[in-house]
Amino acid sequence: MHQITDPEIKKRLAFDNPWWESGEVDARFRNWPRRAYFEGFVQLVAESRVERAVVLMGPRRVGKTVMIHQAIQHLLDKKISATRILYVSVDTPVYTGTALEQIVRLFQETHRHKRKTKLHVFFDEIQYQKDWERHLKSLVDSYPHIRFLVSGSAAAALKLKSLESGAGRFTDFILPTLTFTEFLKFQGIAEPKFIEEADGSVLDIGDVNKLNTAFIDYLNFGGFPESVFKKEVRESMDRYVADDIIDKVLLRDLPSLYGISDTQELNRLFTTIAYNTGQEVSVDELSKSSQVAKNTIKKYLEYLEAAFLIRRIYRVDRNARRFKKQSQFKVYLANPSFRSALFGKVQNEDPAIGKLAETAIVSQYAHSHLFRDLHYARWKKGEVDLVGLDPVTQKSAFAIEIKWSDRALEKPFQELRATIRFCQRNKLDQLTVSTKTRSRQETIDGIKIYFLPLSSLCWLIARQYVDSELSWGWHPMTGPLTMETIPARLKQRSR
Numbered sequence: 001m002h003q004i005t006d007p008e009i010k011k012r013l014a015f016d017n018p019w020w021e022s023g024e025v026d027a028r029f030r031n032w033p034r035r036a037y038f039e040g041f042v043q044l045v046a047e048s049r050v051e052r053a054v055v056l057m058g059p060r061r062v063g064k065t066v067m068i069h070q071a072i073q074h075l076l077d078k079k080i081s082a083t084r085i086l087y088v089s090v091d092t093p094v095y096t097g098t099a100l101e102q103i104v105r106l107f108q109e110t111h112r113h114k115r116k117t118k119l120h121v122f123f124d125e126i127q128y129q130k131d132w133e134r135h136l137k138s139l140v141d142s143y144p145h146i147r148f149l150v151s152g153s154a155a156a157a158l159k160l161k162s163l164e165s166g167a168g169r170f171t172d173f174i175l176p177t178l179t180f181t182e183f184l185k186f187q188g189i190a191e192p193k194f195i196e197e198a199d200g201s202v203l204d205i206g207d208v209n210k211l212n213t214a215f216i217d218y219l220n221f222g223g224f225p226e227s228v229f230k231k232e233v234r235e236s237m238d239r240y241v242a243d244d245i246i247d248k249v250l251l252r253d254l255p256s257l258y259g260i261s262d263t264q265e266l267n268r269l270f271t272t273i274a275y276n277t278g279q280e281v282s283v284d285e286l287s288k289s290s291q292v293a294k295n296t297i298k299k300y301l302e303y304l305e306a307a308f309l310i311r312r313i314y315r316v317d318r319n320a321r322r323f324k325k326q327s328q329f330k331v332y333l334a335n336p337s338f339r340s341a342l343f344g345k346v347q348n349e350d351p352a353i354g355k356l357a358e359t360a361i362v363s364q365y366a367h368s369h370l371f372r373d374l375h376y377a378r379w380k381k382g383e384v385d386l387v388g389l390d391p392v393t394q395k396s397a398f399a400i401e402i403k404w405s406d407r408a409l410e411k412p413f414q415e416l417r418a419t420i421r422f423c424q425r426n427k428l429d430q431l432t433v434s435t436k437t438r439s440r441q442e443t444i445d446g447i448k449i450y451f452l453p454l455s456s457l458c459w460l461i462a463r464q465y466v467d468s469e470l471s472w473g474w475h476p477m478t479g480p481l482t483m484e485t486i487p488a489r490l491k492q493r494s495r
Helices: 006-016 038-046 064-077 100-111 132-142 155-165 180-187 208-221 225-229 237-258 263-275 283-290 294-306 337-343 353-365 369-373 417-425 454-465 486-494
Strands: 053-057 085-089 119-124 146-151 170-174 194-196 202-204 280-282 310-316 328-333 374-379 382-389 396-401 430-435 440-444 447-453
Touching: 006 085, 006 100, 038 053, 038 064, 038 146, 038 170, 053 064, 053 132, 053 155, 064 085, 064 119, 064 146, 085 100, 100 119, 100 132, 132 146, 132 155, 132 170, 155 170, 155 237, 180 208, 180 225, 180 454, 208 337, 208 353, 208 447, 208 454, 225 237, 237 263, 237 294, 237 337, 263 283, 263 294, 263 328, 263 337, 280 283, 283 294, 294 310, 310 353, 310 382, 328 353, 353 382, 353 454, 369 374, 369 382, 382 417, 396 417, 417 430, 417 447, 430 454, 447 454
Parallel strands: 053 146, 053 170, 085 119, 119 146, 310 374, 396 430, 430 447
Antiparallel strands: 194 202, 280 328, 310 328, 374 382, 382 396, 440 447
16 A cells, blocks of 8 residues: 655645745635634734643634634734744645654755744644644644644534643633624624713613614524625525534534444434523433433533533522522523524514524623623522622622513513512622613612613623623623723723
């Protein structure tokens, strides 16, 4: 049997790295709009003082390969020599059976780099390299002058193995599905406008109907860059998203990772969750509805979460205290557009839109470290859709009621009685309530209530937490973001 030779590999490397000759990345990558996460990623790419590999993780089709090439162009723009940058798509057949160490050696040979020459090496689709995490760790130890960056679509594999084998050697960077702010930007839709009142509050004054139309589009196809820019993808979400993203994870990635023999069981569970996104469930209920054993359910939930397909939040009581036994929880799709890919698009008055809208709100929080302290409250006589706990004191920090209706604004005493009592009991002086179209601020029983259209609220949450998490998220000196702090934060962001 003939073996692939070193000259053949070098030839392929030259083909995959056109900037060695042209000095720039292919236009199809350069011209693609940048994700909000780009600046954070290139900061890690440029950081050479820390001897760690960067592991770029995320669902399929969210733009990891594009962002890598944009990062390479960024290095070229910073006058990094083109021949000091290597990109390798590990799933290319010519690299099959070729060790990562050999590829690095051939790269050094091609350009006569010395062992201590500072280089940037990108391995895309790294999960196709057997025992990649062990080899990558060895490379990081052996070549401290090389900045290694790897990515892959089998998110569960990357997350699991980087945690197990890369302690002290890997830095994980997650690229999730699109936020609502990114969706609006990619669509060329103007962001909502807010005015600051004398008391520091904010009210929405944007075109609510236009924003609501965009929000419904976001629910239906807004999770992935391709679906935003390509009409054929939007019109065939079942093929491009359900088949290419969901099915490959459920039927290939997870079974190969965890030795799952009955893929139909896993598919049945995910379908059940997708159809009922945002519902409170228990393992017992999921077992009955999906006909999957309870012990298997627990494992599958962990696998689906590791693969960035679902997110879970847990219940607290009316005193905002966690339960010792977390028997009940809410399960959300990682992005609402997964549901439309499986069951068809939703319209303005669709019965499912309420829970899909709630899924969208939770998915914005999921981009932030605040997600770890996000819960919902439910007790015998009431419930609150979202409750944020202070990560230090573990006391309630904020409460949000999510509604795709103006009814709560029109009849607040009837619709919000239990939620107001929760705020009073937990010493919260304000409450955010989403509506469908109307904005207002009023004080009821000592609780300042901000009514905002749900689409505006979704944008606001994403705007706070995505672009620069460190400056916009929770800080022990300033506390959580509140409606009073938003005007000042927006001013800071515009500078």
